[in-house]
Amino acid sequence: MVHPNTQPGTDHGDAGHEVLAGVLQIRNERLQVLLWQRAQGPHRYRWALPGGRLAATEDVEASIRRQLAEKVDVQELTHVEQLSVFSAPERVPGRRIVATAFLGLVPSNTDPEIPADTQWQPVGHLPATAFDHESIVLAARDRLRAKLSYTNIGFALAPAEFTLSELRGIYSAALDYRVAATNLQRVLSRRGALQATGRTVSAGPSGGRPPALFRFTSRDLQITDPFAVLRPPLH
Amino acid sequence: MVHPNTQPGTDHGDAGHEVLAGVLQIRNERLQVLLWQRAQGPHRYRWALPGGRLAATEDVEASIRRQLAEKVDVQELTHVEQLSVFSAPERVPGRRIVATAFLGLVPSNTDPEIPADTQWQPVGHLPATAFDHESIVLAARDRLRAKLSYTNIGFALAPAEFTLSELRGIYSAALDYRVAATNLQRVLSRRGALQATGRTVSAGPSGGRPPALFRFTSRDLQITDPFAVLRPPLH
DNA sequence: GCAAAAGTGTTTTGGGTACACCCATGC
DNA sequence: GCATGGGTGTACCCAAAACACTTTTGC
Numbered sequence: 001m002v003h004p005n006t007q008p009g010t011d012h013g014d015a016g017h018e019v020l021a022g023v024l025q026i027r028n029e030r031l032q033v034l035l036w037q038r039a040q041g042p043h044r045y046r047w048a049l050p051g052g053r054l055a056a057t058e059d060v061e062a063s064i065r066r067q068l069a070e071k072v073d074v075q076e077l078t079h080v081e082q083l084s085v086f087s088a089p090e091r092v093p094g095r096r097i098v099a100t101a102f103l104g105l106v107p108s109n110t111d112p113e114i115p116a117d118t119q120w121q122p123v124g125h126l127p128a129t130a131f132d133h134e135s136i137v138l139a140a141r142d143r144l145r146a147k148l149s150y151t152n153i154g155f156a157l158a159p160a161e162f163t164l165s166e167l168r169g170i171y172s173a174a175l176d177y178r179v180a181a182t183n184l185q186r187v188l189s190r191r192g193a194l195q196a197t198g199r200t201v202s203a204g205p206s207g208g209r210p211p212a213l214f215r216f217t218s219r220d221l222q223i224t225d226p227f228a229v230l231r232p233p234l235h
Numbered sequence: 236m237v238h239p240n241t242q243p244g245t246d247h248g249d250a251g252h253e254v255l256a257g258v259l260q261i262r263n264e265r266l267q268v269l270l271w272q273r274a275q276g277p278h279r280y281r282w283a284l285p286g287g288r289l290a291a292t293e294d295v296e297a298s299i300r301r302q303l304a305e306k307v308d309v310q311e312l313t314h315v316e317q318l319s320v321f322s323a324p325e326r327v328p329g330r331r332i333v334a335t336a337f338l339g340l341v342p343s344n345t346d347p348e349i350p351a352d353t354q355w356q357p358v359g360h361l362p363a364t365a366f367d368h369e370s371i372v373l374a375a376r377d378r379l380r381a382k383l384s385y386t387n388i389g390f391a392l393a394p395a396e397f398t399l400s401e402l403r404g405i406y407s408a409a410l411d412y413r414v415a416a417t418n419l420q421r422v423l424s425r426r427g428a429l430q431a432t433g434r435t436v437s438a439g440p441s442g443g444r445p446p447a448l449f450r451f452t453s454r455d456l457q458i459t460d461p462f463a464v465l466r467p468p469l470h
Numbered sequence: 471g472c473a474a475a476a477g478t479g480t481t482t483t484g485g486g487t488a489c490a491c492c493c494a495t496g497c
Numbered sequence: 498g499c500a501t502g503g504g505t506g507t508a509c510c511c512a513a514a515a516c517a518c519t520t521t522t523g524c
Contacts, residue, residue, distance in 0.1 A: 204523090
């Protein structure tokens with residue numbers, strides 16, 4: 001047996017390779033995704049994910065970061081991770097293209113400049129999407145929801161500093177169920193993911209105690225709850 | 236903006252695409268992976284993962300299943316899932332090749348016929364591996380370990396029917412720590428993943444109570460512990 | 471004072487580990 | 498009987514939800 005690399009293929013029908021990202025943000029208390037509307041070609045007027053062809057000198061993550069830089073300020077992209085490959089032979093018409101899909105996250109306090117054909121669309125109410133892009137959006141949503149539970153990934157959706165009410169709103173919107181601020185604080189604090197800044201912000205117009213400002217301990221992805229079950233023995 | 240598909244690329248340096256699998260099995264109380272030894276070319280004599288080029292009419296999962304069929308009986312491959320894309324431009328010498336990596340599992344009671352250049356190697360003691368294949372093996376191992384905790388994936392490593400001691404041995408080898416049979420039974424039973432067959436097997440030569448035979452309720456992957464933490468409210 | 475929002479203390483619950491003890495077999 | 502391994506019952510423990518209650522502001 002010979003490694004494929006040493007044996008120039010004949011009938012591989014070498015596919016092109018593209019990268020696509022479901023970039024998510026909490027806007028107006030809802031989880032939204034960045035889409036652009038196709039002006040031409042197949043699936044005209046349908047909404048598609050940002051991305052494009054993989055270039056010769058970059059790996060897939062560098063590629064999606066480069067291509068997203070045309071859409072949103074790189075500073076604002078707080079987290080990027082690979083989802084999976086979409087490779088059905090007929091997933092796009094014409095020449096075959098294999099896609100590597102990504103999840104991207106933008107914090108809720110930013111409002112990036114985006115091109116005219118591009119808009120944020122609610123994940124719960126997607127418009128007509130192009131190709132297999134809807135499955136990619138749903139995969140991105142599911143990955144985010146899962147990681148909110150066992151990692152500190154909230155840092156990528158929240159501003160650098162925030163009140164617990166704001167954070168509760170973010171988690172509730174992403175998970176689509178009511179998260180209690182009181183328990184959220186305890187869970188994240190116990191795991192060492194959350195820190196009080198000591199500073200506080202003035203109360204709203206309707207009164208109330210002025211909320212304290214918090215921040216995430218780390219702004220890199222960390223698994224905070226590694227073995228939820230089947231944990232190793234203590235000794 | 237135009238979708239990449241509608242605009243024939245010029246400088247994409249279209250990469251080839253291969254699929255590779257870390258096929259894991261518990262053998263001799265250890266987690267082992269299927270590797271073949273390169274006889275020529277770059278990385279001669281090093282050990283590589285099974286796989287090969289993606290063909291024009293198949294998606295990546297069909298491709299890896301087809302290519303593994305040359306190595307192990309398809310019947311014996313109880314689980315296949317995608318890991319991630321490895322795409323560093325120089326990951327293999329010569330023409331660029333992007334790889335989609337997979338995890339494959341084979342139950343512990345089978346001993347597939349394998350080609351002469353192919354062997355099972357302990358994941359904990361890998362020989363010199365080719366290209367970036369070691370990272371793929373470790374990714375496969377880590378994915379398996381994580382899923383043992385929150386899914387019923389044990390079904391893919393265990394025979395159709397087994398005693399709890401056998402299952403304990405399988406989990407211990409895969410996780411690399413002592414799993415208690417008594418708790419393993421409770422955890423899997425409570426989740427409805429495990430069933431007693433009612434039948435039992437005769438005791439060993441050194442005596443002892445004859446063990447009962449169990450089976451997994453389902454032989455498809457199911458998430459048995461969806462939200463370990465940050466669970467939705469009950470009402 | 472009173473309403474409103476933030477934050478803390480305490481109870482309850484559920485699902486894990488740890489471990490003592492009982493069970494069924496070979497010799 | 499006795500050694501050996503299998504299986505159950507129970508205690509313990511931790512981390513989550515639920516909720517009552519206190520704190521701090523605006524008016």
